[in-house]
Amino acid sequence: MFKFLSTTTIYLFIEKIIRFINSIFFIILAVGLTFALVFSPPDYIQGESVRIMYIHVPSAWIGLASFSLITLLSVLNYIFKIKNFFLINKSIAPIGLLFTCLAIVTGSLWGQPTWGTWWAWDARLISMFVLMVFYIFYILSYKTIKSESLSIKLSSLIAIVGSINLPIIKYSVDWWNTLHQPASIKFTGSSSIHASMMTPLLLMLLVLLLYSAMIFLMKFKTEIIRIKRKNIKRL
Amino acid sequence: MILEFLSLNGHGLYVWLSFSIALISCSFIYLRTKKTLKKYEREYLEELQSLNFLEKKEILKKSKIANQIYATSSKAN
Numbered sequence: 047m048f049k050f051l052s053t054t055t056i057y058l059f060i061e062k063i064i065r066f067i068n069s070i071f072f073i074i075l076a077v078g079l080t081f082a083l084v085f086s087p088p089d090y091i092q093g094e095s096v097r098i099m100y101i102h103v104p105s106a107w108i109g110l111a112s113f114s115l116i117t118l119l120s121v122l123n124y125i126f127k128i129k130n131f132f133l134i135n136k137s138i139a140p141i142g143l144l145f146t147c148l149a150i151v152t153g154s155l156w157g158q159p160t161w162g163t164w165w166a167w168d169a170r171l172i173s174m175f176v177l178m179v180f181y182i183f184y185i186l187s188y189k190t191i192k193s194e195s196l197s198i199k200l201s202s203l204i205a206i207v208g209s210i211n212l213p214i215i216k217y218s219v220d221w222w223n224t225l226h227q228p229a230s231i232k233f234t235g236s237s238s239i240h241a242s243m244m245t246p247l248l249l250m251l252l253v254l255l256l257y258s259a260m261i262f263l264m265k266f267k268t269e270i271i272r273i274k275r276k277n278i279k280r281l
Numbered sequence: 282m283i284l285e286f287l288s289l290n291g292h293g294l295y296v297w298l299s300f301s302i303a304l305i306s307c308s309f310i311y312l313r314t315k316k317t318l319k320k321y322e323r324e325y326l327e328e329l330q331s332l333n334f335l336e337k338k339e340i341l342k343k344s345k346i347a348n349q350i351y352a353t354s355s356k357a358n
Contacts, residue, residue, distance in 0.1 A: 094289035
């Protein structure tokens with residue numbers, strides 16, 4: 047079972063995928079930035095500052111999606127005891143932390159011209175900050191604990207406890223009165239965002255997803271080599 | 282016209298700062314990840330080279346991953 051998830055099979059595909067991403071990345075980045083900074087119209091209320099959305103929103107989505115994936119793989123690791131899932135989580139966590147921090151910083155830069163403040167003790171902002179703290183604890187749990195089995199157990203526990211925060215982030219703008227605007231893009235139902243803004247948003251999301259995939263693959267490759275190096279004498 | 286584009290109706294500072302921070306932090310993480318990967322590949326190869334001929338041959342025969350790293354480094358050299 048899960049033979050396709052063996053490190054050897056995955057490793058042999060990684061190089062090909064990295065090369066493919068490298069070949070298309072800069073073209074999509076150039077197109078995405080042109081749409082985000084030139085073609086996209088200013089917002090009728092927020093003006094030109096709305097362009098920050100093209101970095102802020104995809105960053106927040108990737109930060110949330112990464113933690114959801116880490117939680118799912120942690121649960122699966124508990125059930126099936128597949129060590130690769132822990133390696134995948136170790137490779138995803140720094141990406142999630144990077145994009146969560148970017149979402150907070152760019153959100154703050156967007157908040158100043160829109161709300162007149164860099165930071166507010168608002169439900170959405172606090173819950174995103176809590177997510178960042180969970181990422182830091184998750185990374186520290188495998189960086190500082192030497193015993194692998196203990197570090198797997200502790201990091202999985204952090205991921206599962208931290209996942210309680212995910213619906214809070216998602217619904218914070220509906221449950222409480224917040225400065226943060228409600229979601230404009232809905233996966234179920236109609237979105238209140240115009241196509242002229244949706245296109246650059248999706249293009250920038252693709253750019254950041256490709257970047258994340260590239261970092262993930264390089265980190266995963268590093269983890270595999272680290273393990274193989276330990277086992278070199280045993281082969 | 283260029284100044285108008287850069288100022289973005291007075292919001293230029295916030296917009297350019299957001300994009301710059303994203304670009305710089307993503308580039309930093311990319312370069313750091315690449316450097317770490319290269320370091321591990323180099324150390325793995327050094328360990329492989331330090332083995333005697335038969336041990337090396339045995340490892341290259343058994344491990345596809347060792348084979349791949351060895352082949353990639355040979356191509357690069």
